[in-house]
Amino acid sequence: MSITQQYLLDTYRARRLGEPAPPAPGADDWQVVRELRDQWQLRAAAGRPAHERTGRLRRSLGRWLHLRPRSTC
Template sequence: MSITQQYLLDIYRAQRLGEPAPPAPGAHDWQVVREWGDHRQFRAVIAGRPAHGRIRRTLGRWLHLRPRSTC
């Protein structure tokens, strides 16, 4: 059964039971992505690592470690 078929079945059941219709598939995807990012930041703080800018800081260190050419 596809997601669309399951959604239509859920809507039908909700209407028959007089309940509100469920949200459409994918309606809360961005909220889940934001919450996942918040959870990663929380885990970083608990582990004693900086919560923001870790990738940029690491890339900056790599760029400063490379020898510069004198051309």
């Protein structure tokens, strides 16, 4: 089931039960990015060099991307 299908199913159930609809997938993505940026800026202001942060982030993302199974389609 895709994210969109799950969202539509959850929205349908919420409407039938009279509950508030769930947030759309990806609705808060930019807020999360802003919060991460703010956290990085606070760490940088505390004396932590910026290149260490981005290096670790890139390494961890690189490992994550290489560990994902490739599709056979």
